[in-house]
Amino acid sequence: MVDRERGVVVTIADVAAHAGVGAGTVSRVLNDSPRVSDRTRARVLAAIEVLDYRPNPLARGLSRGRCQTLGVVVPFFTHASAVERLRGVAAALDGSPYDLVLFNVESPVHRDEHFANLTRRDRADGLLIMSLPPPPRSLARLAAAGVPVVLLDTTGRGVPAVVTDDVEGGRLATRHLLALGHERIAFIGDDPDNPLGFTAGTSREAGYRETMADAGVKVPPGYVCHGPHVRAVARRLTEALLARRDRPTAVFASSDVQALGVLEAARAAGLDVPGDVSVVGFDDVEVSGYSGLTTVRQPLFESGKVAARILLDALDDGQLPEPREHRLGLELVERSTTAPPSGRRERGAPATPEKTVRAAKGLRKPARG
Amino acid sequence: MVDRERGVVVTIADVAAHAGVGAGTVSRVLNDSPRVSDRTRARVLAAIEVLDYRPNPLARGLSRGRCQTLGVVVPFFTHASAVERLRGVAAALDGSPYDLVLFNVESPVHRDEHFANLTRRDRADGLLIMSLPPPPRSLARLAAAGVPVVLLDTTGRGVPAVVTDDVEGGRLATRHLLALGHERIAFIGDDPDNPLGFTAGTSREAGYRETMADAGVKVPPGYVCHGPHVRAVARRLTEALLARRDRPTAVFASSDVQALGVLEAARAAGLDVPGDVSVVGFDDVEVSGYSGLTTVRQPLFESGKVAARILLDALDDGQLPEPREHRLGLELVERSTTAPPSGRRERGAPATPEKTVRAAKGLRKPARG
DNA sequence: TGGAACTGTGGAACCGGTTCCATTGACAGG
DNA sequence: CCTGTCAATGGAACCGGTTCCACAGTTCCA
Numbered sequence: 180m181v182d183r184e185r186g187v188v189v190t191i192a193d194v195a196a197h198a199g200v201g202a203g204t205v206s207r208v209l210n211d212s213p214r215v216s217d218r219t220r221a222r223v224l225a226a227i228e229v230l231d232y233r234p235n236p237l238a239r240g241l242s243r244g245r246c247q248t249l250g251v252v253v254p255f256f257t258h259a260s261a262v263e264r265l266r267g268v269a270a271a272l273d274g275s276p277y278d279l280v281l282f283n284v285e286s287p288v289h290r291d292e293h294f295a296n297l298t299r300r301d302r303a304d305g306l307l308i309m310s311l312p313p314p315p316r317s318l319a320r321l322a323a324a325g326v327p328v329v330l331l332d333t334t335g336r337g338v339p340a341v342v343t344d345d346v347e348g349g350r351l352a353t354r355h356l357l358a359l360g361h362e363r364i365a366f367i368g369d370d371p372d373n374p375l376g377f378t379a380g381t382s383r384e385a386g387y388r389e390t391m392a393d394a395g396v397k398v399p400p401g402y403v404c405h406g407p408h409v410r411a412v413a414r415r416l417t418e419a420l421l422a423r424r425d426r427p428t429a430v431f432a433s434s435d436v437q438a439l440g441v442l443e444a445a446r447a448a449g450l451d452v453p454g455d456v457s458v459v460g461f462d463d464v465e466v467s468g469y470s471g472l473t474t475v476r477q478p479l480f481e482s483g484k485v486a487a488r489i490l491l492d493a494l495d496d497g498q499l500p501e502p503r504e505h506r507l508g509l510e511l512v513e514r515s516t517t518a519p520p521s522g523r524r525e526r527g528a529p530a531t532p533e534k535t536v537r538a539a540k541g542l543r544k545p546a547r548g
Numbered sequence: 549m550v551d552r553e554r555g556v557v558v559t560i561a562d563v564a565a566h567a568g569v570g571a572g573t574v575s576r577v578l579n580d581s582p583r584v585s586d587r588t589r590a591r592v593l594a595a596i597e598v599l600d601y602r603p604n605p606l607a608r609g610l611s612r613g614r615c616q617t618l619g620v621v622v623p624f625f626t627h628a629s630a631v632e633r634l635r636g637v638a639a640a641l642d643g644s645p646y647d648l649v650l651f652n653v654e655s656p657v658h659r660d661e662h663f664a665n666l667t668r669r670d671r672a673d674g675l676l677i678m679s680l681p682p683p684p685r686s687l688a689r690l691a692a693a694g695v696p697v698v699l700l701d702t703t704g705r706g707v708p709a710v711v712t713d714d715v716e717g718g719r720l721a722t723r724h725l726l727a728l729g730h731e732r733i734a735f736i737g738d739d740p741d742n743p744l745g746f747t748a749g750t751s752r753e754a755g756y757r758e759t760m761a762d763a764g765v766k767v768p769p770g771y772v773c774h775g776p777h778v779r780a781v782a783r784r785l786t787e788a789l790l791a792r793r794d795r796p797t798a799v800f801a802s803s804d805v806q807a808l809g810v811l812e813a814a815r816a817a818g819l820d821v822p823g824d825v826s827v828v829g830f831d832d833v834e835v836s837g838y839s840g841l842t843t844v845r846q847p848l849f850e851s852g853k854v855a856a857r858i859l860l861d862a863l864d865d866g867q868l869p870e871p872r873e874h875r876l877g878l879e880l881v882e883r884s885t886t887a888p889p890s891g892r893r894e895r896g897a898p899a900t901p902e903k904t905v906r907a908a909k910g911l912r913k914p915a916r917g
Numbered sequence: 918t919g920g921a922a923c924t925g926t927g928g929a930a931c932c933g934g935t936t937c938c939a940t941t942g943a944c945a946g947g
Numbered sequence: 948c949c950t951g952t953c954a955a956t957g958g959a960a961c962c963g964g965t966t967c968c969a970c971a972g973t974t975c976c977a
Contacts, residue, residue: 238933
């Protein structure tokens with residue numbers, strides 16, 4: 180029971196000895212096997228209590244072939260939207276017997292390293308991959324190893340995914356601005372060939388372009404800007420936009436973080452929002468409510484919760500989860516950064532109550548078997 | 549190598565067979581033991597390569613008595629300040645062989661459960677406890693089990709801690725307001741008997757009270773308000789304050805989150821900040837820069853990094869870390885929410901460049917052996 | 918030239934659980 | 948009363964590594 184290096188350790192053998200039974204019986208008690216008499220069970224439980232015994236999770240994992248751990252691969256886990264999703268994941272895991280292991284990814288090297296290490300059941304019983312399109316080879320290896328995978332905010336072959344319809348979100352934002360009477364609408368988004376392969380920005384841009392085209396409104400050259408997903412970059416890009424002779428009357432930013440950069444730029448240029456420029460973001464992170472940002476809300480917390488649930492259910496069933504796509508609803512939250520192009524609202528007036536416009540919501544048929 | 553339940557698994561025995569050596573030799577190669585000839589080593593490495601072998605971390609952990617995992621116990625890990633600290637922890641862990649396991653705490657039950665489970669070397673090789681004062685019994689058990697512990701933003705007997713001088717921060721904020729000429733300074737902070745025992749708010753309040761007393765300024769009854777650490781609550785408390793006949797001319801909120809609630813309340817009451825009310829926060833989370841909040845900055849990211857480093861060093865040494873207190877510096881970041889009480893700045897004027905005032909910084913002698 | 922010292926290696930024991938299998942004893946049915 | 952069935956249980960084998968121990972072969976020195 181005492182080990183120089185390991186400190187005081189109570190093992191199953193100690194419990195067995197104390198209760199006067201075999202180790203197998205203790206194990207059966209621990210695992211709620213029905214094949215134990217009530218008398219014996221009581222004795223074992225008493226011994227466990229007295230010795231304050233806790234099974235060693237490593238030994239248990241080794242012999243059962245799983246480790247009661249749920250891995251979450253998440254890029255830049257400190258970004259507001261990732262945090263919000265993680266909170267959902269943690270909420271779903273609460274009360275379950277699984278620990279949450281975080282694999283933070285900030286570069287392709289990180290990503291590949293983690294994927295290489297995680298393609299086995301001994302690191303995590305299930306994997307939740309957030310926002311990163313996983314390399315098909317990794318998915319294949321995970322499937323071969325029998326590790327259930329759920330994607331969140333990305334998609335991949337043969338794997339369930341919880342996603343938002345980014346294209347539709349792009350449409351929603353653009354339609355809102357068009358409806359207000361804007362025509363000179365600029366777009367600020369992610370680099371299409373960003374190192375980790377994020378696609379949300381590109382999809383949102385597609386929705387924007389499509390809607391503009393459908394409305395017969397031309398997008399002037401240079402009105403679509405790309406850059407790393409950082410507030411400062413969005414600010415810089417916007418500054419250039421606002422300095423143009425054909426200054427846009429509205430900017431659709433592909434995320435709230437970027438939209439905040441847009442607001443900064445407008446403020447720095449001495450322009451009124453929404454009087455001179457309207458701004459729409461995407462995500463509805465917590466700050467956005469505070470800053471009065473009009474934005475496309477996606478249910479971040481909910482998405483994390485749903486994805487984790489699917490994973491937990493699969494682990495309970497002992498089967499790989501059904502590879503369907505779970506599409507969560509979007510809605511436009513209209514706050515105080517959008518108005519008609521010429522409209523000049525009085526400043527400091529009490530904010531108008533939020534209005535929301537919903538997009539189609541619900542499940543979709545499997546995309547692929 | 550193939551198992552119905554576990555998928556394709558390559559074990560050390562497979563590698564040994566393939567290389568024509570014993571399992572022990574493969575293990576020695578894996579662990580960089582010098583007692584292997586170059587020829588043999590090369591053969592083993594080739595076999596590892598060919599079979600794409602990866603050691604099972606559970607088996608390794610079981611036999612070595614540790615699990616290459618670093619546990620972080622963190623209350624409300626999605627709060628802005630916790631996230632910022634976690635980012636520092638993740639940065640320090642990057643490149644180390646340790647995985648990051650998150651134990652989220654949202655209630656005393658959570659906390660006790662986690663502490664009960666973590667007092668063994670088999671769950672995490674080291675523990676980083678954030679913001680939560682750990683129960684002394686748990687600390688004792690962890691020490692007995694030889695699990696190194698580092699506290700971050702709390703303190704405890706015989707355990708190293710990375711802390712900020714919250715009392716001094718309270719002084720800094722209060723002095724700033726007094727220096728501007730304020731006298732009617734209110735304070736909004738956490739409940740002193742909050743369920744998880746956070747003490748930062750109380751310390752900051754102590755600094756505030758002390759400084760007010762030293763300056764000979766009386767704090768009117770009701771000027772010190774407490775409530776759960778949530779923006780909405782701070783807003784509600786502030787609304788009551790601002791409705792008073794002897795309305796405060798300044799509010800010191802014990803965190804930025806709460807300060808944002810204060811700003812909301814002021815805006816809702818139609819009061820100008822800083823014209824009618826000055827507001828100071830604490831933490832300097834990312835949003836604060838954006839909102840122009842004057843605040844006491846504590847190095848959140850840095851603190852996480854430092855704490856994780858101490859833990860990693862201890863794990864390298866194989867010894868418990870030296871129980872000294874590492875005190876990180878504070879500085880007042882003056883932005884645009886504070887001004888002299890009667891002063892009425894022109895609105896929309898370009899923000900003044902940030903000014904910062906530093907507090908004492910550096911290490912302190914051990915608090916206790 | 919014999920033996921000590923050292924190197925490289927295989928194999929067994931071990932880490933602490935789970936699970937299969939064999940054994941025991943109780944009880945029912947012929 | 949003997950046999951078959953079944954519940955309860957002990958104990959061995961196993962999960963996949965690490966590490967200790969023993970041994971063969973080489974080197975070195977007296």
